[in-house]
Amino acid sequence: MTDEKKFKALIVDDEKVVRDFLVRFLRLKGIEAKAVEDGYQAIELARQEEFNLLFAEANMRKMDGLQIFREIKKIRPGIKFIMTTGSAMDEMLEQGKKEGAIASIRKPFDFDELNTLIDSIIE
Amino acid sequence: VEISSSDEIGQLASDFNKMTEDLRKTTVSRDELAQEVTERQTAEEELRSTLEQLKETQAQLIQSAKMASIGQLAAGLAHEINNPLTGVLNNVQLIKMEMERKADALSPAELKEILDVIEEAALRCKNITQSLLDFSRASKAVNQPLSLNEIIERVTGLIGQELRLQNITIQTDLKPQLPLIKGNPQLLQQVFMNVITNSQWAIKKKSPTEGGTITIKTEYDSQNDRVNIYISDTGIGMSEEVKKRLFEPFFTTKDVGEGTGLGLSVLYGIIKDHQGTIEVESQVNKGTTFKISLPAFHQKETV
Numbered sequence: 001m002t003d004e005k006k007f008k009a010l011i012v013d014d015e016k017v018v019r020d021f022l023v024r025f026l027r028l029k030g031i032e033a034k035a036v037e038d039g040y041q042a043i044e045l046a047r048q049e050e051f052n053l054l055f056a057e058a059n060m061r062k063m064d065g066l067q068i069f070r071e072i073k074k075i076r077p078g079i080k081f082i083m084t085t086g087s088a089m090d091e092m093l094e095q096g097k098k099e100g101a102i103a104s105i106r107k108p109f110d111f112d113e114l115n116t117l118i119d120s121i122i123e
Numbered sequence: 124v125e126i127s128s129s130d131e132i133g134q135l136a137s138d139f140n141k142m143t144e145d146l147r148k149t150t151v152s153r154d155e156l157a158q159e160v161t162e163r164q165t166a167e168e169e170l171r172s173t174l175e176q177l178k179e180t181q182a183q184l185i186q187s188a189k190m191a192s193i194g195q196l197a198a199g200l201a202h203e204i205n206n207p208l209t210g211v212l213n214n215v216q217l218i219k220m221e222m223e224r225k226a227d228a229l230s231p232a233e234l235k236e237i238l239d240v241i242e243e244a245a246l247r248c249k250n251i252t253q254s255l256l257d258f259s260r261a262s263k264a265v266n267q268p269l270s271l272n273e274i275i276e277r278v279t280g281l282i283g284q285e286l287r288l289q290n291i292t293i294q295t296d297l298k299p300q301l302p303l304i305k306g307n308p309q310l311l312q313q314v315f316m317n318v319i320t321n322s323q324w325a326i327k328k329k330s331p332t333e334g335g336t337i338t339i340k341t342e343y344d345s346q347n348d349r350v351n352i353y354i355s356d357t358g359i360g361m362s363e364e365v366k367k368r369l370f371e372p373f374f375t376t377k378d379v380g381e382g383t384g385l386g387l388s389v390l391y392g393i394i395k396d397h398q399g400t401i402e403v404e405s406q407v408n409k410g411t412t413f414k415i416s417l418p419a420f421h422q423k424e425t426v
Contacts, residue, residue: 017210017244025217059202086209087202107205111216 007122009053011035012042012068013084014060018107022055029118039063039071046075053121058085058092058104066096073100080121084109203251210244266305268420271341271350272297274308278315279339282323290334291326297341302419304350306397317390318354318413325358325411335410348419355412361405369403 009031011022019035026033031053036042039062045051054072056065063071069081083096083104093104103117214237221228229237279293286293319337326335335357342351361369370391394401398418405411 015206015209017240018206020240021209021213021217025213028217028221086205087199108209108212111213111220114213115220 007031007053008049008051009033009055010042010046010051010072012037012039012054012056012060012065014038014057014062015086018057018084025114026118029115029122031118031122039068042068043071043075046072051076052079054079054081055084056081058083058096059087064092066092066099069096069099069101082117200251204248207244207247211241211248214241214244267308268303268305268422269308269311270301271304271311271352271417272301274311275315275339275341275352278312278319282316282319286319286323286337289323289327290332291323292334292336294336294338295340296338298343301341301343302348302350302421304397304417305420306417307393310393311397314390314393314415315352315354317387318415321387322354322356322358322411325356325360327358329357329359329408343419344416349416350419351414351416353412353414355410357410360407360409360411361403362407366403366405370401 009022009026011019011026011033013019013022013035014037016037019037023033023035034045034049034051036045038060039056042054042056051072054069056068058065065083065085069079069083072079073081081096081101083093083101084107085093085104086107096104102121105114105117218229218234218237275295275297279295283293319339322337326337329335337357338353338355340353340355342353343349344351370388391401394415394417400416402414402416403411404414
Protein backbone atom coordinates (compact mmCIF):
# COMPACT_ATOMS: atom_id res chain seq x y z
CA MET A 1 0.00 0.00 0.00
CA THR A 2 2.94 2.33 0.51
CA ASP A 3 3.74 2.38 -3.20
CA GLU A 4 0.26 3.02 -4.46
CA LYS A 5 0.64 6.79 -4.72
CA LYS A 6 3.26 6.17 -7.32
CA PHE A 7 0.57 5.24 -9.81
CA LYS A 8 -1.13 7.75 -12.02
CA ALA A 9 -3.57 6.60 -14.67
CA LEU A 10 -4.59 8.15 -17.96
CA ILE A 11 -7.95 7.01 -19.30
CA VAL A 12 -8.94 7.46 -22.94
CA ASP A 13 -12.51 6.68 -23.91
CA ASP A 14 -15.05 8.49 -26.09
CA GLU A 15 -17.83 7.52 -23.68
CA LYS A 16 -18.28 9.81 -20.69
CA VAL A 17 -20.04 7.17 -18.64
CA VAL A 18 -17.02 4.86 -18.95
CA ARG A 19 -14.49 7.61 -18.21
CA ASP A 20 -16.39 8.65 -15.10
CA PHE A 21 -16.66 5.11 -13.82
CA LEU A 22 -12.96 4.33 -14.27
CA VAL A 23 -11.89 7.58 -12.64
CA ARG A 24 -14.10 6.93 -9.60
CA PHE A 25 -13.02 3.33 -9.36
CA LEU A 26 -9.30 4.03 -9.62
CA ARG A 27 -9.49 6.86 -7.10
CA LEU A 28 -11.17 4.49 -4.66
CA LYS A 29 -8.28 2.12 -5.23
CA GLY A 30 -5.93 4.98 -4.34
CA ILE A 31 -4.78 5.65 -7.90
CA GLU A 32 -4.76 9.16 -9.21
CA ALA A 33 -6.63 9.24 -12.51
CA LYS A 34 -7.34 11.65 -15.33
CA ALA A 35 -9.59 11.01 -18.30
CA VAL A 36 -9.79 12.41 -21.83
CA GLU A 37 -12.02 11.59 -24.77
CA ASP A 38 -9.59 11.05 -27.61
CA GLY A 39 -6.02 10.18 -28.51
CA TYR A 40 -4.93 13.72 -29.36
CA GLN A 41 -5.91 15.00 -25.94
CA ALA A 42 -4.21 11.99 -24.38
CA ILE A 43 -0.90 12.66 -26.16
CA GLU A 44 -1.10 16.33 -25.23
CA LEU A 45 -1.69 15.51 -21.56
CA ALA A 46 1.00 12.81 -21.50
CA ARG A 47 3.51 15.42 -22.68
CA GLN A 48 2.65 17.67 -19.75
CA GLU A 49 2.20 15.14 -16.95
CA GLU A 50 3.75 11.87 -16.00
CA PHE A 51 1.55 8.77 -16.24
CA ASN A 52 2.46 5.14 -15.74
CA LEU A 53 -0.86 3.45 -16.38
CA LEU A 54 -2.94 3.81 -19.54
CA PHE A 55 -6.49 2.67 -20.17
CA ALA A 56 -7.61 3.10 -23.78
CA GLU A 57 -10.62 1.84 -25.72
CA ALA A 58 -9.57 -0.30 -28.68
CA ASN A 59 -12.32 0.91 -30.95
CA MET A 60 -12.56 4.68 -31.28
CA ARG A 61 -13.15 6.90 -34.27
CA LYS A 62 -10.26 9.36 -34.16
CA MET A 63 -7.44 7.14 -32.95
CA ASP A 64 -7.79 3.60 -31.68
CA GLY A 65 -6.44 2.34 -28.37
CA LEU A 66 -3.43 0.64 -29.86
CA GLN A 67 -2.38 3.70 -31.87
CA ILE A 68 -2.69 5.76 -28.71
CA PHE A 69 -0.49 3.31 -26.81
CA ARG A 70 2.16 3.42 -29.55
CA GLU A 71 2.29 7.22 -29.40
CA ILE A 72 2.23 7.50 -25.63
CA LYS A 73 4.92 4.85 -25.23
CA LYS A 74 7.26 7.21 -27.11
CA ILE A 75 6.61 9.91 -24.51
CA ARG A 76 6.31 7.68 -21.40
CA PRO A 77 8.28 4.51 -22.24
CA GLY A 78 7.53 2.62 -19.02
CA ILE A 79 3.76 3.06 -19.17
CA LYS A 80 1.57 0.00 -18.51
CA PHE A 81 -1.25 -0.42 -21.00
CA ILE A 82 -4.67 -1.92 -20.35
CA MET A 83 -6.81 -2.17 -23.46
CA THR A 84 -10.53 -1.76 -22.86
CA THR A 85 -13.15 -2.61 -25.41
CA GLY A 86 -16.85 -2.63 -26.09
CA SER A 87 -16.63 -4.43 -29.39
CA ALA A 88 -13.14 -5.01 -30.71
CA MET A 89 -12.45 -8.24 -32.48
CA ASP A 90 -10.15 -10.81 -30.95
CA GLU A 91 -7.38 -10.05 -33.46
CA MET A 92 -7.11 -6.51 -32.18
CA LEU A 93 -6.84 -7.68 -28.58
CA GLU A 94 -4.20 -10.23 -29.63
CA GLN A 95 -2.26 -7.50 -31.42
CA GLY A 96 -2.51 -5.37 -28.29
CA LYS A 97 -1.01 -8.14 -26.17
CA LYS A 98 1.71 -8.69 -28.77
CA GLU A 99 2.67 -5.03 -28.59
CA GLY A 100 2.85 -5.04 -24.84
CA ALA A 101 -0.60 -4.52 -23.32
CA ILE A 102 -0.57 -6.09 -19.85
CA ALA A 103 -4.29 -6.88 -20.10
CA SER A 104 -7.35 -6.40 -22.24
CA ILE A 105 -10.74 -6.14 -20.60
CA ARG A 106 -14.19 -6.18 -22.11
CA LYS A 107 -17.07 -3.85 -21.29
CA PRO A 108 -19.06 -4.00 -19.15
CA PHE A 109 -16.10 -4.85 -16.95
CA ASP A 110 -15.96 -7.96 -14.83
CA PHE A 111 -15.75 -6.10 -11.53
CA ASP A 112 -13.79 -8.78 -9.67
CA GLU A 113 -11.37 -9.19 -12.56
CA LEU A 114 -10.81 -5.46 -12.72
CA ASN A 115 -10.32 -5.30 -8.96
CA THR A 116 -7.80 -8.14 -8.99
CA LEU A 117 -5.98 -6.65 -11.95
CA ILE A 118 -5.57 -3.28 -10.26
CA ASP A 119 -4.48 -4.94 -6.99
CA SER A 120 -1.82 -6.91 -8.88
CA ILE A 121 -0.54 -3.71 -10.48
CA ILE A 122 -0.28 -1.65 -7.30
CA GLU A 123 1.16 -4.40 -5.16
CA VAL B 124 -10.52 -53.81 -107.59
CA GLU B 125 -7.73 -54.06 -110.04
CA ILE B 126 -8.54 -52.70 -113.45
CA SER B 127 -7.20 -54.79 -116.27
CA SER B 128 -9.56 -54.09 -119.11
CA SER B 129 -10.74 -50.96 -120.89
CA ASP B 130 -14.17 -52.26 -121.81
CA GLU B 131 -17.44 -51.59 -119.94
CA ILE B 132 -16.43 -53.92 -117.17
CA GLY B 133 -13.24 -51.92 -116.80
CA GLN B 134 -15.26 -48.71 -116.73
CA LEU B 135 -17.54 -50.24 -114.11
CA ALA B 136 -14.59 -51.35 -112.05
CA SER B 137 -13.13 -47.86 -112.30
CA ASP B 138 -16.46 -46.32 -111.18
CA PHE B 139 -16.66 -48.84 -108.40
CA ASN B 140 -13.19 -47.91 -107.23
CA LYS B 141 -14.08 -44.24 -107.34
CA MET B 142 -17.19 -44.88 -105.26
CA THR B 143 -15.18 -46.86 -102.75
CA GLU B 144 -12.73 -44.01 -102.50
CA ASP B 145 -15.57 -41.51 -102.04
CA LEU B 146 -17.12 -43.72 -99.42
CA ARG B 147 -13.83 -43.95 -97.60
CA LYS B 148 -13.49 -40.19 -97.68
CA THR B 149 -17.03 -39.78 -96.35
CA THR B 150 -16.30 -42.24 -93.57
CA VAL B 151 -13.20 -40.30 -92.65
CA SER B 152 -15.06 -37.01 -92.62
CA ARG B 153 -17.87 -38.62 -90.59
CA ASP B 154 -15.30 -39.83 -88.08
CA GLU B 155 -13.85 -36.35 -87.97
CA LEU B 156 -17.32 -34.94 -87.46
CA ALA B 157 -18.04 -37.42 -84.69
CA GLN B 158 -14.80 -36.43 -83.00
CA GLU B 159 -15.66 -32.78 -83.37
CA VAL B 160 -19.08 -33.38 -81.85
CA THR B 161 -17.50 -35.20 -78.93
CA GLU B 162 -15.03 -32.37 -78.45
CA ARG B 163 -17.80 -29.81 -78.54
CA GLN B 164 -19.83 -31.81 -76.05
CA THR B 165 -16.88 -31.94 -73.72
CA ALA B 166 -16.35 -28.22 -74.11
CA GLU B 167 -20.02 -27.58 -73.42
CA GLU B 168 -19.90 -29.75 -70.35
CA GLU B 169 -16.84 -27.88 -69.12
CA LEU B 170 -18.63 -24.61 -69.77
CA ARG B 171 -21.68 -25.81 -67.89
CA SER B 172 -19.65 -26.92 -64.90
CA THR B 173 -17.73 -23.62 -64.94
CA LEU B 174 -21.04 -21.77 -65.01
CA GLU B 175 -22.30 -23.85 -62.10
CA GLN B 176 -19.13 -23.12 -60.17
CA LEU B 177 -19.55 -19.44 -60.91
CA LYS B 178 -23.14 -19.51 -59.69
CA GLU B 179 -22.05 -21.27 -56.54
CA THR B 180 -19.28 -18.76 -55.95
CA GLN B 181 -21.74 -15.93 -56.51
CA ALA B 182 -24.16 -17.43 -53.97
CA GLN B 183 -21.30 -17.80 -51.51
CA LEU B 184 -20.29 -14.20 -52.11
CA ILE B 185 -23.83 -12.96 -51.51
CA GLN B 186 -24.01 -15.03 -48.35
CA SER B 187 -20.68 -13.75 -47.09
CA ALA B 188 -21.73 -10.17 -47.86
CA LYS B 189 -24.82 -10.76 -45.72
CA MET B 190 -22.73 -12.29 -42.99
CA ALA B 191 -20.38 -9.34 -43.12
CA SER B 192 -23.31 -6.95 -42.70
CA ILE B 193 -24.70 -8.95 -39.80
CA GLY B 194 -21.22 -9.02 -38.28
CA GLN B 195 -20.99 -5.27 -38.72
CA LEU B 196 -24.38 -4.78 -37.11
CA ALA B 197 -23.45 -7.05 -34.21
CA ALA B 198 -20.18 -5.19 -33.62
CA GLY B 199 -21.96 -1.84 -33.77
CA LEU B 200 -24.72 -2.95 -31.44
CA ALA B 201 -22.32 -4.57 -28.99
CA HIS B 202 -20.34 -1.35 -28.82
CA GLU B 203 -23.44 0.82 -28.45
CA ILE B 204 -24.88 -1.35 -25.70
CA ASN B 205 -21.71 -2.28 -23.83
CA ASN B 206 -20.76 1.32 -23.12
CA PRO B 207 -23.98 2.35 -21.33
CA LEU B 208 -24.11 -1.11 -19.77
CA THR B 209 -20.75 -0.33 -18.17
CA GLY B 210 -22.44 2.73 -16.71
CA VAL B 211 -25.20 0.61 -15.21
CA LEU B 212 -23.51 -2.57 -14.06
CA ASN B 213 -20.12 -1.29 -12.99
CA ASN B 214 -21.51 1.77 -11.22
CA VAL B 215 -23.88 -0.42 -9.20
CA GLN B 216 -20.96 -2.68 -8.28
CA LEU B 217 -18.91 0.35 -7.36
CA ILE B 218 -21.62 1.68 -5.04
CA LYS B 219 -21.83 -1.74 -3.37
CA MET B 220 -18.07 -1.81 -2.88
CA GLU B 221 -18.10 1.64 -1.31
CA MET B 222 -21.01 0.76 0.98
CA GLU B 223 -19.36 -2.46 2.08
CA ARG B 224 -16.32 -0.49 3.09
CA LYS B 225 -18.31 2.15 4.90
CA ALA B 226 -22.11 2.19 5.15
CA ASP B 227 -22.40 5.96 4.70
CA ALA B 228 -19.55 6.36 2.23
CA LEU B 229 -21.84 8.24 -0.13
CA SER B 230 -23.91 11.25 0.82
CA PRO B 231 -27.53 11.28 -0.41
CA ALA B 232 -26.55 13.93 -2.97
CA GLU B 233 -23.62 11.86 -4.25
CA LEU B 234 -25.79 8.77 -4.39
CA LYS B 235 -28.45 10.60 -6.38
CA GLU B 236 -25.84 11.83 -8.80
CA ILE B 237 -24.64 8.30 -9.55
CA LEU B 238 -28.20 7.03 -9.77
CA ASP B 239 -28.90 9.69 -12.41
CA VAL B 240 -25.93 8.45 -14.42
CA ILE B 241 -27.16 4.87 -14.10
CA GLU B 242 -30.68 5.84 -15.10
CA GLU B 243 -29.50 7.69 -18.19
CA ALA B 244 -27.26 4.79 -19.22
CA ALA B 245 -30.10 2.30 -18.79
CA LEU B 246 -32.39 4.52 -20.88
CA ARG B 247 -29.81 4.51 -23.65
CA CYS B 248 -29.86 0.71 -23.65
CA LYS B 249 -33.63 0.86 -23.79
CA ASN B 250 -33.54 3.15 -26.82
CA ILE B 251 -31.28 0.74 -28.66
CA THR B 252 -33.51 -2.25 -28.02
CA GLN B 253 -36.49 -0.07 -28.95
CA SER B 254 -35.04 0.72 -32.36
CA LEU B 255 -34.32 -2.98 -32.84
CA LEU B 256 -37.96 -3.68 -32.13
CA ASP B 257 -38.96 -1.00 -34.62
CA PHE B 258 -36.79 -2.81 -37.10
CA SER B 259 -38.59 -6.08 -36.52
CA ARG B 260 -41.74 -4.07 -37.11
CA ALA B 261 -43.48 -5.08 -33.96
CA SER B 262 -45.41 -1.80 -33.85
CA LYS B 263 -49.09 -2.10 -34.63
CA ALA B 264 -50.21 -0.68 -37.94
CA VAL B 265 -52.56 2.26 -37.53
CA ASN B 266 -54.58 3.34 -40.50
CA GLN B 267 -55.88 6.82 -39.98
CA PRO B 268 -56.32 9.79 -42.32
CA LEU B 269 -53.35 12.10 -41.95
CA SER B 270 -52.05 15.37 -43.26
CA LEU B 271 -48.53 14.94 -44.54
CA ASN B 272 -47.88 18.67 -44.19
CA GLU B 273 -48.79 18.49 -40.49
CA ILE B 274 -46.42 15.61 -39.92
CA ILE B 275 -43.61 17.51 -41.65
CA GLU B 276 -44.31 20.60 -39.56
CA ARG B 277 -44.23 18.53 -36.38
CA VAL B 278 -40.90 16.96 -37.36
CA THR B 279 -39.26 20.24 -38.33
CA GLY B 280 -40.56 21.72 -35.07
CA LEU B 281 -38.88 18.93 -33.16
CA ILE B 282 -35.45 19.10 -34.77
CA GLY B 283 -35.36 22.58 -36.30
CA GLN B 284 -33.60 24.08 -33.31
CA GLU B 285 -30.92 21.41 -33.24
CA LEU B 286 -30.29 21.90 -36.96
CA ARG B 287 -30.08 25.69 -36.66
CA LEU B 288 -27.41 25.25 -33.99
CA GLN B 289 -25.41 23.29 -36.53
CA ASN B 290 -25.85 26.00 -39.13
CA ILE B 291 -28.28 23.91 -41.15
CA THR B 292 -31.29 25.73 -42.61
CA ILE B 293 -34.59 23.98 -43.23
CA GLN B 294 -36.64 25.32 -46.12
CA THR B 295 -40.17 24.04 -46.55
CA ASP B 296 -42.38 24.35 -49.59
CA LEU B 297 -45.60 22.64 -48.50
CA LYS B 298 -48.43 22.56 -50.98
CA PRO B 299 -51.66 23.96 -49.46
CA GLN B 300 -54.80 21.80 -49.66
CA LEU B 301 -52.73 18.68 -50.08
CA PRO B 302 -54.95 15.57 -50.09
CA LEU B 303 -54.74 13.41 -46.99
CA ILE B 304 -52.94 10.08 -46.82
CA LYS B 305 -53.69 7.04 -44.66
CA GLY B 306 -51.30 5.51 -42.21
CA ASN B 307 -49.57 5.45 -38.86
CA PRO B 308 -48.54 8.97 -37.76
CA GLN B 309 -45.78 7.78 -35.40
CA LEU B 310 -44.17 5.54 -37.99
CA LEU B 311 -44.36 8.17 -40.72
CA GLN B 312 -42.92 10.74 -38.35
CA GLN B 313 -40.07 8.32 -37.72
CA VAL B 314 -39.55 8.00 -41.48
CA PHE B 315 -39.14 11.74 -42.00
CA MET B 316 -37.00 12.08 -38.88
CA ASN B 317 -34.77 9.38 -40.27
CA VAL B 318 -34.39 10.95 -43.69
CA ILE B 319 -33.73 14.38 -42.20
CA THR B 320 -31.20 12.95 -39.73
CA ASN B 321 -29.50 11.30 -42.67
CA SER B 322 -29.42 14.64 -44.53
CA GLN B 323 -28.02 16.31 -41.43
CA TRP B 324 -25.29 13.66 -41.23
CA ALA B 325 -24.48 14.11 -44.95
CA ILE B 326 -24.17 17.88 -44.56
CA LYS B 327 -21.94 17.59 -41.50
CA LYS B 328 -19.86 14.93 -43.23
CA LYS B 329 -19.23 17.34 -46.10
CA SER B 330 -18.16 20.07 -43.74
CA PRO B 331 -18.54 19.90 -39.94
CA THR B 332 -18.83 23.68 -39.57
CA GLU B 333 -20.03 25.15 -42.84
CA GLY B 334 -23.62 23.91 -42.55
CA GLY B 335 -26.04 23.61 -45.44
CA THR B 336 -29.69 23.47 -46.43
CA ILE B 337 -32.37 20.83 -46.18
CA THR B 338 -35.34 21.47 -48.46
CA ILE B 339 -38.67 19.77 -47.90
CA LYS B 340 -41.33 19.98 -50.58
CA THR B 341 -44.76 18.37 -50.87
CA GLU B 342 -46.93 18.11 -53.97
CA TYR B 343 -50.03 16.33 -55.28
CA ASP B 344 -49.68 14.21 -58.38
CA SER B 345 -53.31 14.21 -59.60
CA GLN B 346 -52.57 11.94 -62.53
CA ASN B 347 -51.56 9.06 -60.29
CA ASP B 348 -53.53 10.32 -57.27
CA ARG B 349 -50.46 10.27 -55.06
CA VAL B 350 -48.92 12.64 -52.59
CA ASN B 351 -45.19 13.18 -53.05
CA ILE B 352 -42.63 14.53 -50.66
CA TYR B 353 -39.10 15.51 -51.59
CA ILE B 354 -36.37 15.89 -48.99
CA SER B 355 -33.16 17.34 -50.43
CA ASP B 356 -29.86 18.19 -48.81
CA THR B 357 -26.65 19.90 -49.83
CA GLY B 358 -24.52 17.23 -48.21
CA ILE B 359 -21.78 14.89 -49.28
CA GLY B 360 -23.98 12.76 -51.57
CA MET B 361 -23.41 9.11 -52.25
CA SER B 362 -21.80 6.85 -54.80
CA GLU B 363 -23.75 4.47 -57.05
CA GLU B 364 -22.50 1.60 -54.92
CA VAL B 365 -23.86 3.14 -51.73
CA LYS B 366 -27.12 4.09 -53.48
CA LYS B 367 -27.61 0.49 -54.53
CA ARG B 368 -27.23 -0.88 -51.02
CA LEU B 369 -28.87 2.03 -49.20
CA PHE B 370 -31.97 0.23 -47.95
CA GLU B 371 -30.28 -3.06 -47.15
CA PRO B 372 -30.66 -3.91 -43.49
CA PHE B 373 -27.40 -3.44 -41.57
CA PHE B 374 -25.72 -1.57 -44.41
CA THR B 375 -23.96 1.51 -43.12
CA THR B 376 -21.17 3.81 -44.22
CA LYS B 377 -20.95 5.19 -40.72
CA ASP B 378 -18.31 4.25 -38.16
CA VAL B 379 -18.98 1.82 -35.34
CA GLY B 380 -21.07 3.60 -32.78
CA GLU B 381 -22.25 6.23 -35.25
CA GLY B 382 -25.05 4.21 -36.78
CA THR B 383 -26.34 0.68 -36.68
CA GLY B 384 -27.35 0.54 -40.33
CA LEU B 385 -30.96 0.04 -39.34
CA GLY B 386 -32.38 3.51 -39.99
CA LEU B 387 -32.99 3.50 -43.73
CA SER B 388 -33.99 -0.15 -43.94
CA VAL B 389 -36.63 0.46 -41.25
CA LEU B 390 -37.83 3.43 -43.25
CA TYR B 391 -38.07 1.36 -46.42
CA GLY B 392 -40.22 -1.23 -44.63
CA ILE B 393 -42.56 1.42 -43.24
CA ILE B 394 -43.04 3.10 -46.61
CA LYS B 395 -43.72 -0.24 -48.26
CA ASP B 396 -46.32 -1.00 -45.59
CA HIS B 397 -48.02 2.26 -46.55
CA GLN B 398 -48.18 1.21 -50.23
CA GLY B 399 -45.62 3.89 -50.87
CA THR B 400 -42.43 4.10 -52.88
CA ILE B 401 -39.11 5.71 -52.14
CA GLU B 402 -36.55 6.88 -54.67
CA VAL B 403 -33.14 8.40 -54.24
CA GLU B 404 -31.19 10.74 -56.44
CA SER B 405 -27.71 11.69 -55.45
CA GLN B 406 -24.55 13.30 -56.69
CA VAL B 407 -21.28 12.96 -54.85
CA ASN B 408 -20.38 16.24 -53.09
CA LYS B 409 -23.55 17.95 -54.36
CA GLY B 410 -26.32 16.38 -52.34
CA THR B 411 -29.11 13.87 -52.17
CA THR B 412 -32.87 13.96 -52.75
CA PHE B 413 -35.24 11.39 -51.31
CA LYS B 414 -38.63 11.20 -53.00
CA ILE B 415 -41.34 9.44 -51.05
CA SER B 416 -44.66 8.86 -52.75
CA LEU B 417 -47.83 7.76 -50.93
CA PRO B 418 -51.35 7.06 -52.21
CA ALA B 419 -53.74 9.94 -51.62
CA PHE B 420 -56.75 9.25 -49.41
CA HIS B 421 -60.13 10.82 -50.06
CA GLN B 422 -62.73 10.88 -47.30
CA LYS B 423 -65.52 9.29 -49.34
CA GLU B 424 -63.43 6.13 -49.59
CA THR B 425 -64.18 5.45 -45.93
CA VAL B 426 -66.01 2.17 -45.51
